[in-house]
Amino acid sequence: AVAEVKLRDDQYTLDHMRAFGMYNYLHLDSWYQDSVYYVDQFGRVMNLSVTLDTALQKPREVFRLPTDLTSYDNRLCASIHFSSSTWVSLSDGTGRLYLIKSGKRGNSASEKWEIMFNEELGSPFIIVHSVSFVKSDMNSVAVLLLRVEKDELDTKGSGFHITLEWVTIAEISKEGDHRYEVFKRRILQGKSVPHYAAIEPNGDGLMIVSYKPFKFMQDEDDKLEENDNAKATNEKKVVDPLYSWQQTEDDVTITVRIPQDITKDDIKVRFSPDNLSVTLKDQPPLMEGKLYSSVDHESCTWIIRENKSLEISLIKKNEGPRWPELIVGDTRGEFIMDSSQCSEITESLMHLTSEVMNPNPEKENPPCNAQELEECDAFLEDSTSLCRFDGDTLKVTHVINLGSNQYLFSVVVDPREMPCFCLRHDVDALLWQPHSDQPENMWEHIATFNALGYVQASKQDKKFMACAPDYSYAALCECLRRVFIYRQPTPLSTVLYNRKEGRQVGQVAKQLVATLEANDSILGFQATSERLFVLTTKTLFLIKVNSGN
Secondary structure (H helix, E strand, O other), rough: OOOOOOOOOOOOOHHHHHHHHHHOOOOOOOOOOOOOEEEEEOEEEEEEOOOOHHHHOOOOEEEEEOOOHHHOOOOOOOEEEOOOOEEEEOOOOEEEEEEEEEEOOOOOOOOEEEEEEEEOOOOOOOEEEEEEEEEOOEEEEEEEEEEEEEEEOOOOOOOEEEEEEEEEEEEEEEEEEEEEEEEEEEEEEOOOOOEEEEOOOOOOEEEEEEEEOEEEEHHHHEEEEHHHHHHHHHHHHHHOOOEEEOOOOOOEEEEEEEEOOOOOOHEEEEEEOEEEEEEEOOOOOOOOEEEEEOHHHHHHHHHOOOOEEEEEEEEOOOOOOOOOOOOOOOEEEEEEEEHHHHHHHHHHHHOOOOOOOOOOOOOOOOOHHHHHHOOHHOOOOOOOOOEEEEEEOEEEEEEEEEEOOOOEEEEHHHHHOOOEEEEEEEEEEEEEOOOOOHHHHHHEEEEOOOOOOHHHHHHOEEEEEEOOOOEEEEEEEEOOEEEEEOOOOOOEEEEEEEOOOEEEEEOOOOOOEEEEEOOOOOEEEEOOOOOEEEOOOOOOOEEOOOOOO
């Protein structure tokens, strides 16, 4: 039977359920066609590869975990990820990570699973993703580990937080001896289990889709440094503006506060067509620099007001255009707008707003009618975001707020690229392929499943979702027995009319339901271009969806 690990009494939160209770125990090896793996109760990694439907083999053992799993109380499920066509990352669920060189898998002559790295990495985790890459002639494997940990400081929330540990293991040669060792460990922390987390193929960055944000936990030294920086910026913020300025279409008026004991003779104001300089006594200039635009310097004047402020009048050379700043790059001044200018701006923006909701509904189709949405369409996490983290600076380089674009599932289309993720867009489901090496095309829309977003929302018992790597169908399964398959539209061989509208229908998208003969709950679900693999505790079902070429 499959080595299923049930949730313990102390794993009661939604995050435990998401990470471990809804874990997919069936692992698809995308580097080879129709090849799936699971771990059984004896700690054996079992593989089923399909070459011909007529000659199905039994699952075969490819590797056995050295630890006796039954003796551990607080272990998690074993997890596998295929880092490349010859590397496998494996966890036994006790906190130990194995890196295995497998040779070309599925070929009995070259396949031999050898442990290259085997180390205890702290409390139990599951492997979320891994990649193998070569950098500066050094072979490395980066692995992403997920843990749900007790958070003593969290009194208001669930009492747990999620950590993602990004571990890089590299080949280090000492005196002609090649060994794999931990090269780098970095930890991110967040408050919700990520929907999607993947390392970029070159190991340079990380992408995460999650409801609550993640951030890197820094070492103490970095923290102190950051605090100092934060303090410095906070102190800067408190400073009062050095001067204030106003403008009309033809002039600019600057007001500068000056100390009580300053007289007219202590003040030097120098005007030139593009520059302004103000100096008090023998101090360094109070204001100095290039003006945003040219002035008529011979007509400019200055005067000391009774309330001990210096007032400078500049006459604009080009009447009309508004200046966004006074002295280029000088942020110490405050621009004050008079009421007529405020109302002018408000008026210019009036066409974008309206006093009434949807004032002219007949004009075009309304953008969205909330009445059409049903209760099952609502989902809690409408503030989900997609973030990209840079591996060197550990800073976020991109943030995309997914808003109402609900995350549905992820799928590997090309194993050399990052996994794709599928989001709901209105009633449809769109598949996005990340390209970490193309900054101007970082997420590419590669496929659409019409109406899938709408259909899946009504399946309240759904457990897993997937689609074929060639996008020919999408599928979802419930916790027990039922599997739904949604094919892409295909041309019809016969003539079909839509009776309501009287128009001929050219394409039909078929929906199929398969009911499995099993009473055990579904533990694993994977789709390939031709087949669906469904795993229960004691049975592995194969459903032939497409007949191949």
